Amino acid sequence: MQxxxxxxxxxxxxxxxILDRADTFKKRGVRELPGKYSVSNLFFEPSTRTKMSFEMAQRKLGLDVLPFESSFSSTLKGETLYDTVKTLEAIGVDALVIRHPEDGYYEQLIGRTSVSIINGGDGSGQHPTQSLLDLFTIKEEFGSFQELNVLITGDITHSRVARSNADALTKLGANVTFLCPAEWAGEFNSVDSWDEVIKNSDVVMLLRVQHERHEAEITFAGESYHERYGLTEAREQLMKENAIIMHPGPFNRGVEIADTLIECPKSRIFKQMENGVYIRMAVLETVLKGRN
Structure with missing residues (x-):
């Protein structure tokens, strides 16, 4: 896999x-990749978890990491993404982690550069490493995905996490349900009430309201959104005893999730972040070895 x-x-x-390799890294420790590989992280949108997690994974693998800051790059002078990638290819970079606001930005790159591309998130399209770390966290908890009931709730239409997880979880045998305002469902079928789904859900995955991607005025915000679509303390009490709470971050306390639930016994939110390092190590290793 290149x-x-x-x-x-x-x-x-x-x-x-990839999940098995991440598990090996987590349980048996980190080993540097043999040979020398150079990578760079091109983030054209804000990021804390994904960017820092990739940087930690790269350092643990002993990779040479070339710093890149979009706010100080030639993209401000009109350079295209393709030309930026070709420049880094010419310099000798082996792989690029790219986050970009354009859906499917990678389609202009694949087949036109020898550099390996790892998608760190494209617009409202895909976020594969977030999906993989979510899968890893779920597998650690339940051992399998077959017939698990996964509830994904929030700003579905703008969520690359929702799309990535819907594809993967369904492929692996889980049952996926979406909960959101009808106008936020996009191409997915959704429900409008927690009452139908909360008691049977094994995983409740919450998503941030992506204000930056809404062109029209948002009609649900703050307390009103929390009361109708957020995971409140009362709703958490209705969850199965062994059910878990997940969130890709960043989270808005008191909006999509009650402040008290972020670190409650059912929460795996910070475990997801920890697992992100091992997953990204596994992805980097797989992609870089796939170049040979």
Whole structure:
């Protein structure tokens, strides 16, 4: 595998191989990749978890990391993404982690550069490494995905996490339900009430309201959104005893999730962040070895 840009492109076997490799890294420690590889992280949108997690994974693998800051790059002078990538290819970079606001930005790159592309998030499209770390966290908890009931709730239409996880979880045998305002469902079928789904859900995955991607005025915000669509303390009490709460971050306390639930016993939010390092190590290793 030379690139990782979408969960749709991964087979069930490829997904499980990455999860198993991440598990090995987590349980047996970190070993540097043999040989010398150079990587760079091109983030054209804000990021804390994904960017820093990739940087930690790269350092643990002993990779040479070339710093890149979009606010100080030639993109401000009109350079295209393709030309930026070709420049880094000429310099000798082996792989690029790219986050970009354009859906499917990678389509202009694949097949036109020898550099391996890892998608760190494209617009409202895909976020494969977030999906993989979510899968890893779920697998650690339940051991399997077959017939698990996963509830994804929030700003579905603008969420690359929702799309990536819907593709992967369904492929692996889970049942996925979406909960959101009808106008936020996009191409997915959704429900409008917690009452129908909360008691049967094994995983409740909450998503941030992405204000920056809404062109029209948002009609649900703050307390009103929390009361109707957020995970409140009362709703958490209705969850199964062994059910878990997940969130890709960043989270808005008191909006999509009650402040008290972020670190409650059911929450795996910070475990997801920890697991992100091991997953990204596994992805980097798989992609870089796939170049040979």
């Amino acid at each position: 690139h990782l840009v979408s969960m749709k492109h991964l087979t069930e076997e490829e997904i499980m191989a």
